[in-house]
Amino acid sequence: MDDTPSTPRSDLKPIQISERTRPGSSTRDIVFDVQKLSLHYGSTLAISEITVPIYKNHVTAFIGPSGCGKSTFIRCLNRMNDLVPIARVTGQVLYHGQDLYGPTVDPVQVRRHIGMVFQKPNPFPKSIYDNIAWGLKILGKKDNLDDRVEQALRKAALWDEVKDRLKSSGLALSGGQQQRLCIARAIAIEPDVILMDEPASALDPISTTRIEDLIHELKQDYTIAIVTHNMQQAARVADMTAFFSLDVSEGRRAGVLVEYDETTTIFTRPADKRTEDYVTGRFG
Amino acid sequence: MSTLPTSANGPDVPPIFHVDRRLKRRKIVNRLMEGVSTLAALLAVAVLVLLVGSVVVRGASAFNGAFFTQVASGDFLNPAGGGIAHAIVGSAVIVLLATLIAVPVGVLVAIYTSEFARPQVAGIVRLCLDVLNGIPSIVIGIFIFGLLVVGRGQAAWIASVALSVIMLPLIARSTQEVLTLVPLTLREAALGVGVAKWRMVIGIVIPASLGGIMTGVSLAIARVAGETAPILFTSSIAVNQISTDVSHALQTIPVLIFTYSESPEPADHAKAWGGAILLIGFVLFTSVLSRMLMSRMKRRLEGGARGELLGRVTGLLGLFRRPSA
Ligand SMILES: Nc1ncnc2c1ncn2[C@@H]1O[C@H](COP(=O)(O)OP(=O)(O)OP(=O)(O)O)[C@@H](O)[C@H]1O
Ligand SMILES: [Mg+2]
Numbered sequence: 001m002d003d004t005p006s007t008p009r010s011d012l013k014p015i016q017i018s019e020r021t022r023p024g025s026s027t028r029d030i031v032f033d034v035q036k037l038s039l040h041y042g043s044t045l046a047i048s049e050i051t052v053p054i055y056k057n058h059v060t061a062f063i064g065p066s067g068c069g070k071s072t073f074i075r076c077l078n079r080m081n082d083l084v085p086i087a088r089v090t091g092q093v094l095y096h097g098q099d100l101y102g103p104t105v106d107p108v109q110v111r112r113h114i115g116m117v118f119q120k121p122n123p124f125p126k127s128i129y130d131n132i133a134w135g136l137k138i139l140g141k142k143d144n145l146d147d148r149v150e151q152a153l154r155k156a157a158l159w160d161e162v163k164d165r166l167k168s169s170g171l172a173l174s175g176g177q178q179q180r181l182c183i184a185r186a187i188a189i190e191p192d193v194i195l196m197d198e199p200a201s202a203l204d205p206i207s208t209t210r211i212e213d214l215i216h217e218l219k220q221d222y223t224i225a226i227v228t229h230n231m232q233q234a235a236r237v238a239d240m241t242a243f244f245s246l247d248v249s250e251g252r253r254a255g256v257l258v259e260y261d262e263t264t265t266i267f268t269r270p271a272d273k274r275t276e277d278y279v280t281g282r283f284g
Numbered sequence: 285m286s287t288l289p290t291s292a293n294g295p296d297v298p299p300i301f302h303v304d305r306r307l308k309r310r311k312i313v314n315r316l317m318e319g320v321s322t323l324a325a326l327l328a329v330a331v332l333v334l335l336v337g338s339v340v341v342r343g344a345s346a347f348n349g350a351f352f353t354q355v356a357s358g359d360f361l362n363p364a365g366g367g368i369a370h371a372i373v374g375s376a377v378i379v380l381l382a383t384l385i386a387v388p389v390g391v392l393v394a395i396y397t398s399e400f401a402r403p404q405v406a407g408i409v410r411l412c413l414d415v416l417n418g419i420p421s422i423v424i425g426i427f428i429f430g431l432l433v434v435g436r437g438q439a440a441w442i443a444s445v446a447l448s449v450i451m452l453p454l455i456a457r458s459t460q461e462v463l464t465l466v467p468l469t470l471r472e473a474a475l476g477v478g479v480a481k482w483r484m485v486i487g488i489v490i491p492a493s494l495g496g497i498m499t500g501v502s503l504a505i506a507r508v509a510g511e512t513a514p515i516l517f518t519s520s521i522a523v524n525q526i527s528t529d530v531s532h533a534l535q536t537i538p539v540l541i542f543t544y545s546e547s548p549e550p551a552d553h554a555k556a557w558g559g560a561i562l563l564i565g566f567v568l569f570t571s572v573l574s575r576m577l578m579s580r581m582k583r584r585l586e587g588g589a590r591g592e593l594l595g596r597v598t599g600l601l602g603l604f605r606r607p608s609a
Binding site: 110125135 | 478487
């Protein structure tokens, strides 16, 4: 991605923070309590001692320069990194108090509770209907299958566009529709959390807006963690924002969490100089 | 470092654009190379055209209704009568049974190595398959002969076993290649909805690569349909009867071509050439079919590993160019 704000931009407009009611900080339930999470790819440290709480029914955005380990981090939250044989995790990810990396935890079960939407839309090479029904059938949610498919598509704001062609291939949809199909697929299995790794980076502005609106809606029912390159997007959709950066001290290049706060604070009164430089586009 | 020649712009460096002679020579060599390789390509096409042409010219006279529907006449007064229906049926039965044996085993081997095995183990299995693929079919024939025919006598099912041994590495290796074409993002999508790995393999990976798997299978079928050596050992002493009983030896097209070509009767020669046309036609058919299947898979995976696919498929076809014994 070359649209990272790696060059100083003096003409940057102040980032608009959307006006909305933020959940009161006193009633926050913690969904993920991440404690000193580190991940090595082979012998290379990718992220170092990340400690961050993720709150229920909040949208939490993870921003930061390319390569600082945002994807690596978010993939730790549903054990997607288990697919990478050389990845090794230390530290704790407590999910409602349970360590996701505990010895008795089944990663397949983890992913039923914590769904994921990927950067590139990746629908199955199946019909639109089966893209959603396949997982449901395997997970034993076979009752009212048609209903469940419809509800998922409605929640993903895709139903009206595809209701007449549920039998046609999911790959025949546009990029934005495909991504909403992937969101519908993730919603259908009724997870508790939805992780999104740059869900709109491959989409045009209109599709992006639709996905962002969708994230707003989904917040009522789900906890959402989203990685984004786009700071305006983080400002628009997120309640909480975490800024990651690359720590190059002591001869290492590892992703670290620089600052974590309410989105408004991160974008208007960041505590750390590095955060300020990044969100104002002065990041070099 | 300090001993580096400092004459980078010195007087003994030839001027950059003053290379007329060398340029000329390079152009000639270029032309020559182009000409020679074009000639070689033409030669390859010509060989195929000549081969098919001469087989068709010599065998066409044998083609009539009886050729496909009747068995060898055995009538000395009318040697041109009768047909090779028994060999066609025999070949079909033996190859079908061989396919039924080889496909499940081959596909499972491929699934094991590319989805479940540790990299080192997968490498060893792959090497074994390549070695097996390189063993001449006459060796496989005599091995199966010693194992199953001795003491029991010939039977069509034994021929099927021999052919399935030839098919196994072809199917396993081509399926392995095809499975690696299924993009990681698709696997992540499947696991992301919380299904176990074997569900992902059966529900997403296999269906997505079905076209490619079928390509390998159809090429393997084409490859063994013309195999002669293993069948000589296992199913060559057959009666001239249409039969699907695999407990006895059945006549096959390749063996029929082999025996008829040594017959003193010219009409038998024509039948041998006719059989050859059938084999060529079958290979042509399967090649076209496999191409169609592969492009279907490509379309299904559109947006996935698009670019490298063609190259990989070409490499995959290379597996099948084994010297026939
Ligand atoms: N499968 C892997 N094997 C080895 N190293 C990896 C792997 N995936 C990522 N890395 C390395 O880990 C570091 C962090 O990568 P990651 O993809 O998490 O960054 P990111 O913040 O998501 O970047 P981007 O914004 O470009 O997506 C990078 O240096 C990357 O090269
Ligand atoms: Mg990333």
